[in-house]
Amino acid sequence: MRRHGDDGFRAWYAFCFAHIAGTRFVHPRARASHPFFVKETTMQEALSQDGSGPCxxxxxxxxxxxxxxxxxxxxxxxxxxxxxxxxxxxxxxxxxxxxxxxxxxxxxxxxxxxxxxxxxxxxxxxxxxxxxxxxxxxxxxxxxxxxxxxxxxxxxxxxxxxxxxxxxxxxxxxxxxxxxxxxxxxxxxxxxxxxx
Known part of the structure; x- marks a missing residue:
């Protein structure tokens, strides 16, 4: 069962983790419409984009x-x-x-x-x-x-x-x-x- 405030807690947790890791944080609800948000690709996605990936x-x-x-x-x-x-x-x-x-x-x-x-x-x-x-x-x-x-x-x-x-x-x-x-x-x- 989903409790009230779960989304807020997850967003706060993600923000803290991003701060510690030194990476950019974009709220999950804003990601789809954020004009400057660049999606970080996984290795599998990077490989599929150009067939090689980073070398x-x-x-x-x-x-x-x-x-x-x-x-x-x-x-x-x-x-x-x-x-x-x-x-x-x-x-x-x-x-x-x-x-x-x-x-x-x-x-x-x-x-x-x-x-x-x-x-x-x-x-x-x-x-x-x-x-x-x-x-x-x-x-x-x-x-x-x-x-x-x-x-x-x-x-x-x-x-x-x-x-x-x-x-x-x-x-x-x-x-x-x-x-x-x-x-x-x-x-x-x-x-x-x-x-x-």
Whole structure:
């Protein structure tokens, strides 16, 4: 049963949420006739409008920091701490060859008693990695993140050269992929079937 004042409460709740989120609020009753109200599209609607939707190049961080395969694990850990990230791409020249995560360091270096000062990144990195292209849609990238349970995807060109990084945070700043990034976060945050 609908109670008197429900619409007003919902509108007030929506206004408060919009204020916290830093987005524009338009009262639900005014949306249909508001001449300046621009409807925010979902990812599915964006894809259906032009067949492609926003792409990785629109959101990625260009020229990201990366590690050389011969760098030491200690250097890698220091760089991660400086940048406040938990994963960095590994390259030979600019060609992407792997990804090193803080988990890799913990399991393949610290847990095995290998000295961080002499162990190379190549010995600790994950060789099997996910990557995307600048022309991929953000929806595709979000699905890749969810499937691989990663928060950062290297972006490469046709020659497998590293040109950028796409993070879950980059996806979250795009209104059209808010749903996809939320779903990706849910998948990434859920326990994997493998022992951790």
């Amino acid at each position: 990785v190049a629109d959101a990625m961080t260009r020229d990201p920091a990366y590690l050389a395969a011969e760098d030491t694990v200690r250097h890698a850990a220091e760089l991660m701490a400086d940048l406040q990230v938990g994963a960095l791409p590994v390259c030979v020249g600019r060609r992407l060859v792997g990804m090193l995560t803080d988990r890799d360091i913990a399991i393949r270096c610290v847990a095995c008693g290998k000295p961080a000062e002499t162990t190379s990144v190549a010995e600790a990195m994950s060789g099997a990695l996910q990557w995307c292209s600048a022309s991929d849609t953000l929806a595709t990238a979000a699905r890749m993140m969810a499937q691989a349970q990663v928060r950062r995807l290297p972006v490469i060109d046709a020659d497998h050269q590293l040109i950028g990084i796409l993070s879950l945070g980059d996806l979250a700043t795009r209104p059209a992929v808010e749903t996809d990034s939320g779903q990706a976060l849910a998948r990434i945050s859920s326990p994997s079937t493998r022992a951790r």
